[in-house]
Amino acid sequence: MSSANLLIEKEAAVAVITFNNPKALNALTVATFEALEAALLELADDQAVRAVILTGAGEKAFIAGGDIGFLASLDVEGARQFALLAQKVIAQIEAFPKPVVAAINGYALGGGCELAMACDLRIAADTARFGQPEVKLGIIPGFAGTQRLARLVGKARAKEMIFTGEMISASEAGRIGLVNRVVPADRLMEETRALVATMTDKSASAIRLCKEAIEQGLEMDFARAARYEADLFGLSFATADAREGITAFLEKRAPEFE
Numbered sequence: 001m002s003s004a005n006l007l008i009e010k011e012a013a014v015a016v017i018t019f020n021n022p023k024a025l026n027a028l029t030v031a032t033f034e035a036l037e038a039a040l041l042e043l044a045d046d047q048a049v050r051a052v053i054l055t056g057a058g059e060k061a062f063i064a065g066g067d068i069g070f071l072a073s074l075d076v077e078g079a080r081q082f083a084l085l086a087q088k089v090i091a092q093i094e095a096f097p098k099p100v101v102a103a104i105n106g107y108a109l110g111g112g113c114e115l116a117m118a119c120d121l122r123i124a125a126d127t128a129r130f131g132q133p134e135v136k137l138g139i140i141p142g143f144a145g146t147q148r149l150a151r152l153v154g155k156a157r158a159k160e161m162i163f164t165g166e167m168i169s170a171s172e173a174g175r176i177g178l179v180n181r182v183v184p185a186d187r188l189m190e191e192t193r194a195l196v197a198t199m200t201d202k203s204a205s206a207i208r209l210c211k212e213a214i215e216q217g218l219e220m221d222f223a224r225a226a227r228y229e230a231d232l233f234g235l236s237f238a239t240a241d242a243r244e245g246i247t248a249f250l251e252k253r254a255p256e257f258e
């Protein structure tokens, strides 16, 4: 399933997708998005895979943004189409029925920061740097970064990052809630895998419904979102995992989820 610039490895219940064009700091191209879309579709259906980790090849970058050489070739409609393609694939991460965790090993800039923001959790190496530098190129974020950044860190902090185009450190990203955790660079994958393991041993069907409740519910008004949660809560009782989880608790044993 791996392609030239996207490596996919499966390790037990976890698939690791690596953006693999380190010479260009893993800059995003149309081909990368097409490969990512195909990989997500396949991994969504792969019952053996319970979670996905996204990371970047090399020590320098997670993803340093959209490929600026490619951007140079775009006209108005081409740029709009590139943004729509990227937005469609990035939205697939939020719709993906299993946890997707970004292990951010270096620069997460422009489209790279935008892609990371669609992941369920972000773990950053202490050497990582984050930014939306588009204004330095005379353009704006186009992969829904204006929306996701403002929702994640608040309007004022998002405007500061987007209007200045300046990078922030991993620790600052942790402080403002852009990332969940900051870990030593040499322990990034180990820490990310350990965190993911605390999800993959839980009920996959329950996590899927939790993700849906959060993703869909945050786009609704509170009362509707709470009702939607109640519907999904009801639905969870139709699963074998609910029977197993509740029975196991009452029988004072560890559950064995499907």
Ligand code: CAA
Pocket (backbone or CB within 6 Å): 023, 024, 025, 027, 064, 065, 066, 067, 068, 069, 107, 109, 110, 111, 112, 133, 134, 137, 140, 141, 142, 143
């Ligand atoms: N696109 C294409 N190539 C890129 C790239 C990018 N976004 N970022 C880095 N590269 C390439 C460089 O051109 C360079 O290639 P060569 O060796 O062939 O010259 C190679 O990667 C290494 O980069 P640098 O020599 O620049 O490395 P550095 O350590 O001096 O600087 C950096 C690192 C600060 C991240 C710098 O590379 C940089 O500023 N990159 C651009 C970041 C950026 O502006 N990202 C936003 C792009 S626009 C976007 O994402 C919007 C969108 O699509 C919606």
